Amino acid sequence: MPEGEGVPHLLDLETPAERDALAIRSGIDNQYWLYTRRNPHHAQTLIHNSVKSIWASNYNGAAPTKVIVHGWTGSGNSSMNPLITDAFLAVSDCNVIVVDWNSLASRCYTTAVLGVPDVGEYLGNFLIWLFDIAGGDWNELHLVGFSLGAHVVGNAGRTASGRPGRVTGLDPALPLWCKNPDRLGTDSAVYVEIIHTDGGVLGFMKPIGHVDFYPNGGTNPQPGCWCSTCSHFRAPELFASSVKNNHFVGHRCANLIAASIGYCQGETLQMGNDDMDKRRYGLYGLTTGASWPF
Template sequence: MKLLGVLLVCVALSSCYATPVIPGDNSHYVEGESRYIWMPDGEGVPHLVDLQAPVDEQALASARNGADNQYWLFTRRNPNNAQILVINNANSVSSSNYNGALPTKVIVHGWNNNGNSPMNPLITQAFLAVGDFNVIVLDWSRLANNPLYSTAAAGVPNVGQHLGNFLIWLFNTAGGNWNNLHLVGFSLGAHVVGNAGRTASGRPGRVTGLDPAGPSWGGNSLALNTNSGVYVESIHTDGGFLGIMDAISNADFYPNGGKNPQPGCWISTCSHGRAPELFASSVRTNHFIGRQCGNIWEAELSTCNGGSLHMGNAVMGKRG
């Protein structure tokens, strides 16, 4: 029986390192143990990622991390055509439609995405439909599109620091109210805005993480956390796989239990992408209401019956 036990353990361990063959199926994945996981690109197409691949230090250095950030401004005066804001170039701001008297929303994509990925116009248009805002889309695609997730993830803190420094410069140069700043990041982008908020000494009034990336980020002090803003929230849709399941914010929402499969999804990569869609819908309609949970198990089972709080939306004074 001892031999059988050893054999069973070996089979269980080897399954954590076996290469999965069904695109998008992460049912094999064990957080902190599995080597491979499927992750979606900006179009939702699954790509197999080796989580133990060494960081490409040369590529990381050549991408210059956050120095390659691009800041695309959209307002009601230019809802579809971006105006490029350049740090330390005051003319790029004064010649744009940026208005320091208006609330500012910042949107940050994740790995294998870019400024034109569908989530960005989806959320941008939702914001502009309900309010007169400065909407800034951060494009960090030069690093985010590195084929190695490990390399892109390693650059996230620097990308976020550059974003934070850009916002400090922008507000000092052209005006802005930290209490009226809302940072929104998806997947790795959630940790980008987390670092940006901390670079700005936690002054952003609101920070929203959309299914914050899980692999390599569980227990990571550089992940999104409550020090990133005055009010920090996360919407978890693929907890335990592509997203973090643990509560890391002032308010953590777990729609449909916070895990795969989300309604209409059969694979984890689809559930991960539900977070931006749910958030954009909440901005337009503010119709999602969460109930406070006594513990994570209640959240997973959707049996919470505590106080209510709206999930998502564009309200700047929201607190939980």
């Protein structure tokens, strides 16, 4: 399993969870870092139940809000966060909230998996409080999560009763999640979109969203990649590029087999981007390049 910056890490899925780490509510250590066009590179920390932290920040309740959540062993400083943050701010005057849950994500994988629902619940309750205190439009809330972070935003969306306008799952983590009832699903938001890039190994292959995209078959190797780690991390890169350029056009696939071999000739739909009005169902395939902007 890759670490926060894509370095492979040997993983034993039978390692006992560190119960001491779960004895307290895991999500209580979440940090929420705000970026806007007024502070695109220097975060302002928003603190749950601290009204002062909100009024002292550049948060704008009238603007769309984007939330980005890293995966296992990642942090708020992981490279995917500025990549996606910069893309959002380039196309929209919005609030971007980067969630740092490294306190739990840095633990062994089995421990992190068990703590994901609580991290997501804390995030969901934070957003409910933030919108109640400072304003916010649920229809303009876009939650983006990578790997384990995809399941975090899934739980956050359910905590908010499925009100977020959109959730994007970036190659949602597969190990220990296949039959896990706490995984990301269509009950997490009005519209749930999945981008599969390492299906069947580190990420899900089967469809779990309203719309599931399978770039280059949705599996390893992605163009320019030679291992599952690279293919897994391609998902946030493709998403960031899609937000900036909106150039990935998927064609609807008849079924999962067609998606996996790239034989998709149906109606078209843009993959990724920041469109909050997307509403569609089904599986979509497309091809990309091997390097930015892909």
